[in-house]
Amino acid sequence: MDPKQFNTQILSLSDRLFRLAKSILRNTEAAQDAVQDLNMKLWEKRSALEEVENVPAFMLRSMRNLCLDNIRQKREEDELPVELEFTEPNPHQQVEQKDLVIRIRGMIDDLPELQRTIIRMRDVEGMELSEIAYVTSLTENAVSVNLSRARQKIRQKIIYEQKRVEEIVWKG
Amino acid sequence: MNDLLEKYFRGETSLTEEAELRHYFVSNENVSAGHEAYRALFVAFDQEQQETPDVSLPKGLQQQHKVKRFWIRAFSYSGIAAALVLALWIQRPQQEKDYAIMHGRRIDDPEYAQRYAEKKLNDVNEMLQNGLKPLRDMEALKENLRNGRKNGSVKTEITESDKNRNINN
Structure with a gap:
């Protein structure tokens, strides 16, 4: 793979890779570092990329694995609890957040890694279930179940949030 | 739209149906009160899709670009130099005047x-x-x-x- 092909095929996926990494790591800088790290690793092994059938799916899978490795490594170094690693100040957790869109993004960030990755690959990136299954190393059925669970959780949180706001308005 | 929304939360919608939902919620600011909260959900997805990283090129690729830039510059400078030489050469006869030597x-x-x-x-x-x-x-x-x-x-x-x-x- 020559530099031009690499530029066209690999670097053009940077946006999607970044969003996936950010969803997993929940940190913008860490996500950018991960994308750069992956790009460099793939550049060094670019000749092997010619044998890959579905480059975007392969890249996303590599990105997810890299992010999970980063989390594991960080957890070992810092002995952080599983769901506290890399958590930047979450807009969702701040008091008096009025923007529902921001709160919903926080709700998605609060989902378990697999569910938030799946819901974003589907609803943000518009990926087929088969592609998500490849990236996450799951069956399509398992992806579908996790997607449904993720959406149901978000829905429950939205309904809960709405009720809370209504109560505040009613009391106020 | 309610049926489609229910189908969506069950995880049974196709990509086409999801695109339809998204279009409805994102492009329509005046959705019904019952849909308002779900509108924020699809707007959140739409916002996330706009996010882009600030990522530089891998080192090897940067070098490739540098080498390319070097040759582009080299050819540019050579072209300028050649043009200057040509211009001086064309002007030379005009600048060279007739003269005579008288008593040295x-x-x-x-x-x-x-x-x-x-x-x-x-x-x-x-x-x-x-x-x-x-x-x-x-x-x-x-x-x-x-x-x-x-x-x-x-x-x-x-x-x-x-x-x-x-x-x-």
Whole structure:
């Protein structure tokens, strides 16, 4: 793979890779570092990329694995609890957040890694279930179940949030 | 729309149906009150899709770009240099003026050189005229002698001529 092909095929996926990494790591800088790290690793092994059938799916899978490795490594170094690693100040957790869109993004960030990755690959990136299954190393059925669970959780949180706001308005 | 929304939360919608939902919620600001909260969900997805990273190129690829840039610059500078040389070469005959060397001095003013040359030619001409005068006198004398032999008055004319010369001296 020559530099031009690499530029066209690999670097053009940077946006999607970044969003996936950010969803997993929940940190913008860490996500950018991960994308750069992956790009460099793939550049060094670019000749092997010619044998890959579905480059975007392969890249996303590599990105997810890299992010999970980063989390594991960080957890070992810092002995952080599983769901506290890399958590930047979450807009969702701040008091008096009025923007529902921001709160919903926080709700998605609060989902378990697999569910938030799946819901974003589907609803943000518009990926087929088969592609998500490849990236996450799951069956399509398992992806579908996790997607449904993720959406149901978000829905429950939205309904809960709405009720809370209504109560505040009613009391106020 | 409610049925489609229910289907969505069950995870049973196709990509086409999800695109329809998204279009409905994102492009429509005045959805019904019951849909308002779900609108924020699809807007959140839409916002996330706009996010882009600030990622630089891998080192190897940067070098490739540098090498490419080097050759582009090299060709550009070579082109500029060639153009300059060509321009100077074209201008050279216009800048190179005629000149003359006079007494070891370079004269660039053509009018002055011409005047100087004409004056010198006149001097030469005058010099030649003066130098040839005795010869012309001799020719005149010979002619008179020939005429005198024919008419018998040569001696008288010579005498007159000698007299005049002695007076002048």
